Amino acid sequence: MRDHDRRRMPLADLIDECLSGAECLFDPDLHEGPADTIELPAERDARETVAKEVCASCPVLDECQTYTACTAPKTGVWAATTPTERTSLHTMSDGSPLGGRAVA
Numbered sequence: 001m002r003d004h005d006r007r008r009m010p011l012a013d014l015i016d017e018c019l020s021g022a023e024c025l026f027d028p029d030l031h032e033g034p035a036d037t038i039e040l041p042a043e044r045d046a047r048e049t050v051a052k053e054v055c056a057s058c059p060v061l062d063e064c065q066t067y068t069a070c071t072a073p074k075t076g077v078w079a080a081t082t083p084t085e086r087t088s089l090h091t092m093s094d095g096s097p098l099g100g101r102a103v104a
C-alpha cells in the first residue's frame with residue numbers, strides 16, 4: 001500500500017495493519033476527535049493532552065514515530081504529536097526558515 005493511500009485510512013484500520021499493540025485501539029476518538037460533533041478549542045486541547053499521555057506509555061511508540069514521520073497524517077494525535085506540531089516539525093525539517101519565523 002502506498003503512503004498516499006494510508007493517509008486516507010481510518011485510524012483503526014491503520015493500527016490494525018501496522019501497529020498491533022497500540023494503546024489508541026481502545027479509544028480511537030480520543031486520538032482523532034469526535035466524528036459527528038463540533039469540538040471547541042479548549043476541548044480539543046484537553047483531548048489532545050490526554051491522547052499524548054496515552055501515546056507516552058504506548059508499547060509501539062517507537063514504531064509509531066517512524067510511521068508518523070513517513071506518512072505525515074493530517075489529522076489526529078500520532079506518536080504524541082498533534083497535527084499542528086507535525087506541521088511545524090515538517091516545515092523545519094524541510095529547510096524552510098523555521099516555519100516562517102525570523103532566525104537571529
Ligand code: SF4
Nearest residue numbers: 022024055058064079
Ligand atoms: S504512539 Fe499513540 S498514536 Fe501511536 S500507536 Fe501508540 S497510542 Fe496510537
